[in-house]
Amino acid sequence: MSKNLRTTNNKFIDQTSRISFKFDGKKLYGFKGDTLASALLANNIHLVGRSFKYHRPRGIMTCGSEEPNAILQVGNDPSMTEPNTRATEIEIYEGLEASSQNCWPSVNFDLGAVNNFFSPLIPAAFYYKTFMWPANFWKLYEYFIRKSAGLGKSPTEPDKDIYDQRYLHCDVLIVGGGISGIMAAKTAAKNNLNTVLIDDKNTLGGTTIFQENECYKINNLYSNKWLKKEIETLKSFKNLTIKTRTSLAAYHNYNYLLARENLTDHLDLNEKKDKIRQRLWKIRSKKVIIATGAMERPLIFNNNDRPGIILSSSIKKYIDYYGVKCGQKVSLFTNNDSAYETAISLNNSGVTVNSIVDIRDKTNSLIVKEVDKLGIKIHWKSSVVNTNGYKKINSIEIMKLSDDGAAVVGKKIKVECDCLGISGGWTPRVHLFTQSGGKLKFRIEDNVFLPDKSKLDQISIGSCNGDFELDEVIKNSVYLTNKFLEINNNDYENLEIISSKEINKKNIWLLPSDKPLGKTKPFLDFQNDSTANDIKLALREGFKSIEHVKRYTTTGMATDQGKLSNMHALGIIAETAGVKMGELGTTTFRPPYTPLTFGAIVGRNVGKFFDITRKTPMHDWHVENKAKFENVGQWKRAWYYPKDNENMYEAVQRESKAARDSSGILDASTLGKIDIQGSDASEFLNRVYTNAWSKLEIGKCRYGLMLNEDGMVYDDGVTTRLSENHYLMTTTTGGAANVLSKLEDYLQTEWPELDVYLTSVTDHYGTVSICGPNSKKILSKVIPDLVLSDEEFPHMSFKNALIDNIKCRVMRISFTGELSYEINIQSSYVKSVWEKCIDAGKEFDITPYGTETMHLLRAEKGFIITGQDTDGTMTPVDLQMDWIISKKKYDFIGKRSLYRSDTIREDRKQLVGLLTEDPKEILEEGAQIVAETNKKPIEMIGHVTSSYFSPNLNKSIALAVVKNGKKLKGQKMFVPMKDKTINVTITDTVFLDKENKRLNA
């Protein structure tokens, strides 16, 4: 550490607590409280990166979130490394490792810097214009651009850190802990409001907390001393929550705000372990006070980007707050009074200020007089026309400005310096205000956009509201806060304030040079490397809208969203195009204000908490029996149960055969179940299903098809009439929630007169389905009392029964075409019933089967699966299920649509069966179907929706939707694949047991 760059009289840095860290592999030291930027500057390191396009050396330029250059890669652990972090915002900790990003092979020797010598060849939109054509070359360019631009490296392993999210509700939220925010917080808290104050820094007090200057006093104390006392008093309020290191990321409608609190980023590596790294606060506040302050503007002149050129207010913070000298011989270049504060601070710390270049005519404010007394040379009505020094500034060249400010005149003076502070005035931080939907107004005197109208319960106070002088800040903040919070007396109404008043204002967006514009490099957007010349070129090329110019030149498009560059871009556009700035409008500031980590955005919803997993009551049995699982919505369903070394195909073939030859058992618990009760339940079913329900006898089951109002099949399932006014409806697994909400919608809004109540009972009952010729024998062992004769208990009927004294419902229904029973019982008993059935079925070699076998078995019978064989464009007629449409019913959901001109078209796609010429050939689901092969382009007339090899038929079978398919039965078609064309024949959809004999086997 270069000792002579640290002052010793500093109050914010703990100089007894030394911290070691690494930058670009080199071990360096700083102190507790340093940011990475202040620690680097204390080590005399300014050069931290290379510019994006020209690879010019770039140094630390600011001390806050607007930093465009010091954008570093932090950490080298493959799971924790973080790109694009601003050195000005990272507090150093023991073990910190950071490196430059935008340079290759190193920051001091950069190959891309040749771009700088060719820079006249790289105008605005160079990348667009050059690399867009020919398109094939992009691959080549991209390699070089990515390598040399190097926008940081992403982590390659999952993030090990813990992130958290919490809600926070309050009466008043104050964003920003500068002097106005602190006064507002105390006022609100004192008036018994539940108050929250947040600030993104680790200490409160903004810039006032280090303002120890004769020109700024409150009640006869230096403004920093006075504010420190005020901050002390905040601790006594129990109704005031203060969150430091908390950055407001987004301000949404209804005063809903997101703030990110950094909890461990500043801790030593070994202290971070097992702690929550960041917490995202979701804040709902009745009222919001924005006190986010202002940002200093740079000045736009030739070669204004060299390392060592730093915002004047940042130099002041580095010396006053961090005790770090940004240089030994400092020059300042300004258009306003604030640089004079910096001059005094530097002088107080023993740093030589060898010149101040001020574009204004001589002015006599309090603070200028103070500086004058110190004997610092002030060049009035002058401009810096050039800077020298490649990796660090070593001199500036000064010339007098012409009266109109458009040119420089006279002789050039060269001044040696190792640091240049620049100040182009101040920009209120109105980002949050505009994010919240507020409209801005333009103030011509000092060229600032200020908060105007907002629809939310909020105000802006302090410098983000355009008050830049201490006395104005205090006076106006107090007045606005009182009015906003409806408070009559305020502690701060009668403060005695001394404040220097700026008398003279002058602004030149693009400062003139003695060289022609084309020969200069006045940088505007430092991060994206665009100059004032690029803006002018864009305007010459005909771009007018600020949004277009922005995209064309990429000005303001970098990760800082143009925090430093936007105002100058607007100014230069307005000037060049001869428009008033206020009429030009601004670009949109979008959230987040500063980048958020993905970790903070997702919080705890990672890994197994990413989504809900629903498991059936016998899930553990499936796991124990080596089932493979399939995700169906949030459900885990047993897919197949491989034996020995079976693959899926082999397992499914075995399961399918066993289910038809002897018996199979399926976990059908995931099917949606809706309990329907009420005196109008039958009428309700009549209206929601296509078939008739009034005549369904108690104890009988019926299959129903549900349409959308547009006539398209929506869901299907079997519904059982349990008693006169009581039904149990089943839905598809995936459709359960949607069906319920659709039915509720009709009940509540269209048919409120119906006496019907719907309750989801999907999770309350589990379902064991046994099928196959031996299923009757197995069931009779499980429930000996139940009479299972076809007369007593026919297909499509239901019985109440008892298993070990536990009530259950047994339905004789079939989705496989086999004799089949489903036992519905309360979830907690399902697993034992399942195991009972397995035990009882042992002698019949009962075979558990999963969803894949279920799909195969139903396809053999031509039963559809909604969502697989239908896609929201199939009517029941398209599915060849005309039999299910009641002709007698006056109305049901979707009925009218079934004879719209489009739905009665004969050439609609219709469901058909497909058989391959080679019975061993299995079609791919989704494969296209064509009628001829030699015509080009070939018309695709349909596609395969379901396809399996049927072990029971010993051939491949498929379902497909084909244009006009009903009429094409028996016709030969083709399924062209990548390497061959498969010959197929259109058939009936039922492949097995057309007479339904197996149901009563």
Add this chain to the structure above:
Amino acid sequence: MFLINCPYCGERDQSEFSSGGEAHIVRPKQPTELSDDQWAEYLFMRKNIKGVQFERWNHTHGCRKWFNVVRDTSNDIIHAVYKMGEKPPVK
């Protein structure tokens, strides 16, 4: 993320609700007597205006009740909330 004052539960976060489109479109009592055009008018045509709009909302992750909301789509300000079957407030 605005707040909706469910007439049954009180004020809740928008994420608990789902929107059901334009309100006060009554399903025809005798659909079979409508022409294709008349039926299409009911089936497909919905307003989506910038400004004050009458909408249906469902408290999906709450009481599951449907109700009506008068919302300004340009700024999400909700002017009124009322139950199904109640008269809409005058525009």
